Amino acid sequence: MMSIQHIVLGYLSASSQTGYDLKKAIAAHPFLPWSGNNNQIYRSLLELENQGFVESETVIQHMAPSKKIYRITNPGRALLKHWLYEPVAPAQIDHPLLVKLQFADHLKPADWFEIFMKYRQELHDRLLLYKHMPVPRLRAAKPQKPGTIDLAASCNKLALQYEITRIEAEIQMVNQFLDLVKVQAGWKQSADLPEENLDQAMPPTIVYPTAGRVFEQLTVHRLDIDELPVLELSGEAAIIGTEQDALDLLTLCGEHQAQGILASTSLFHEDFFRLKTGIAGAILQTLVNYQVRLALVRQPEQKIKGKFMEFVHESNHGSHFAVLDNREEAIRWLMH
Secondary structure, eight states, X not given: OOOHHHHHHHHHHHOOEEHHHHHHHHHHOTTOSOOOOHHHHHHHHHHHHHTTSEEEEEEXXXXXXXXXXXXXXXXXXXXXXXXXXXOOOOOOOOOHHHHHGGGGGGSOHHHHHHHHHHHHHHHHHHHHHHHTOOOOOOTTOOOOOTTOOOHHHHHHHHHHHHHHHHHHHHHHHHHHHHHHHHHHHTSSOOTTSOGGGTTOXXXXXXXXXXXXXXXXXXXXXXXXXXXXXXXXXEOSSOOBOSHHHHHHHHHHHHHHTOSEEEEEGGGBOGGGGOGGGOHHHHHHHHHHHTTOEEEEEOXXXXXXXXXXXXXXXXXXXXTTEEEESSHHHHHHHHHO
C-alpha cells in the first residue's frame, strides 16, 4: 500500500535533502496525491528516522539558519524496494462527476449544461498545463552508462503522456454529455428527426455560463504573422485583471496554437497598471512561463504612468511584453 513515507524514501534514494526540499518537490509533482504540507513531510521524516529508515545531520550555516539534512539508510532502501515489488492493483474509478450523474434527474438539463461547461473549462486548463509541463523526475538522478537509457525519465514521460491522453478522453466524454443535455432540453434535435431540423440553432434565450472565463467576453481573431500564430483580442470593457484571467488567455492560445497576443490596453483593468498591486508582475510571469508574447496597443485616452513603463523595460518581461502606440508597431514587434 502506498504512503507518503514511500515517496519520501524514493526522493531520498536519489539524493540527501532537507525537509523543505522534499516539501517543494512533492507539492510540485503532478502525479502525487499529497499537498506536501509541513505536517505531512516532517511527521513522515520523524517516523522514518525513529524506525531507522532515514538519518539526519544538522548543518551549521554562518550566514543562515541551521538546516537538517536527511539521507536514506540501507534498511530504508530495502523498505523502498519491498514496496516497489508489491503487486499493483488496477486503479479504482473514483470520479465525483460520474457519481453525481447517477442522480441526474434531480436537476434540469440547463443546470447540467452549466456544470459540464465549467468542468470542461477546468479540463482544458489542466490539459494546457500538462502539455507545457517538463517531465517530472527525481533531483540529482544518477548518471547513465553509455548505451543505456534513463528508465525513470522514460517512464515519467509515458506517465505524463498518459495523463494528457486521459484528460483529452474526458473532454470528449463531457462533450457527449453536453450534446445529450442539449437534446434533452430541446436545444438540438436528435438524429432520428428530419435532416432539416438537425442543425436547429439554440434559442437566443439560452445564456451560456461565464464561470469567470475572460475569453467568453472577448472577440478573438487569429492572425498568422510571418508564420507566427497570434490572437487579436477585442472587447468593450476592461476585463483582464487577475492571474486566472492570464490562465484563461493561455487556454485560448492553446486551443488556437497561438504564441502571441495582440490587444488594446483598454481590455486590462486599471489595477494591472498599478505596480503596487502586483497584478502585472503575476500575469506577465505566467505568460513568460509559457513563452507567450503580449503586445498591447496604447489608447490615447488611457494614461499609463512612467513607472509602469520603466518596470516593463527593466524587468525580464521585455522580450515577452510591450506597450506600443499603434497596431502596426505592435505587429512589427511580434514579428521580431
